[in-house]
Amino acid sequence: MNVKNIIAITAVGAFLLTAAGCGDKKGSESSFSSNNTSRSERTAKPTEAWEDIVPAADGPKLSLSNTTAKPGEIAEVTLSVKDADKKWSMCGIHVTYDKALTCEMLDAEKRYIQYKLGDASTYNTGSVGMLWEEGLPDVLTEKNMGCLFFTETFDGDYGGDGDIVTFLMKVPEDAKSGTVYELGFYYRDTDKFSNESGDRSLEKYAFENWTGGSVTVE
Numbered sequence: 001m002n003v004k005n006i007i008a009i010t011a012v013g014a015f016l017l018t019a020a021g022c023g024d025k026k027g028s029e030s031s032f033s034s035n036n037t038s039r040s041e042r043t044a045k046p047t048e049a050w051e052d053i054v055p056a057a058d059g060p061k062l063s064l065s066n067t068t069a070k071p072g073e074i075a076e077v078t079l080s081v082k083d084a085d086k087k088w089s090m091c092g093i094h095v096t097y098d099k100a101l102t103c104e105m106l107d108a109e110k111r112y113i114q115y116k117l118g119d120a121s122t123y124n125t126g127s128v129g130m131l132w133e134e135g136l137p138d139v140l141t142e143k144n145m146g147c148l149f150f151t152e153t154f155d156g157d158y159g160g161d162g163d164i165v166t167f168l169m170k171v172p173e174d175a176k177s178g179t180v181y182e183l184g185f186y187y188r189d190t191d192k193f194s195n196e197s198g199d200r201s202l203e204k205y206a207f208e209n210w211t212g213g214s215v216t217v218e
Helices: 003-022 200-208
Strands: 029-033 061-064 066-069 074-082 090-098 105-107 115-117 124-132 145-154 162-170 180-188 192-194 213-217
Touching: 061 180, 061 200, 066 074, 074 090, 074 213, 090 162, 115 124, 124 162, 145 162, 145 180, 192 200
Parallel strands: 066 213
Antiparallel strands: 029 180, 061 074, 074 162, 090 145, 090 180, 090 192, 115 162, 124 145, 180 213
């Protein structure tokens, strides 16, 4: 991993730890979107850093899977991208989920989550997945939403199309058949989906056109 990527992945990972540790609930949050694009909820205006950026006419399309699982089973929640093959070098994304689901942990004390990398991440040079537990913004806590953070880097624009990463979420033992748990995104002004040249028009397109998902109980 080159020095630039080490600095980048360390910086975004450290951001999550700082946010969780200090209980910051305001200032850097920008928007929350649920699993249905037509019902996306914008909770704040774009930050000043975005105001003068014109989004690309077309660009990366991020989405979360719509999946099913039985009560007590582990649901696989996948973050994917299309129209971005060999066009991105780094991502740093917050994913929201109904807190009735339980995120499977690799190390609960350090807040590291379990995840499986997909084909789009084949050539990455490093990745981190963490749970954001403390200091969640009101817009999430009021909706009983949890949040996790995933970041990875590449040594060049070698991010692919397809599945980026799959998270593991346990469905409650007493969940009723037909229950739908929403999955979405939460944007903070330190989040990234960028190429090596740092083209923010592509990044803005990605964050304005992402699509949430769901876990439905069988």
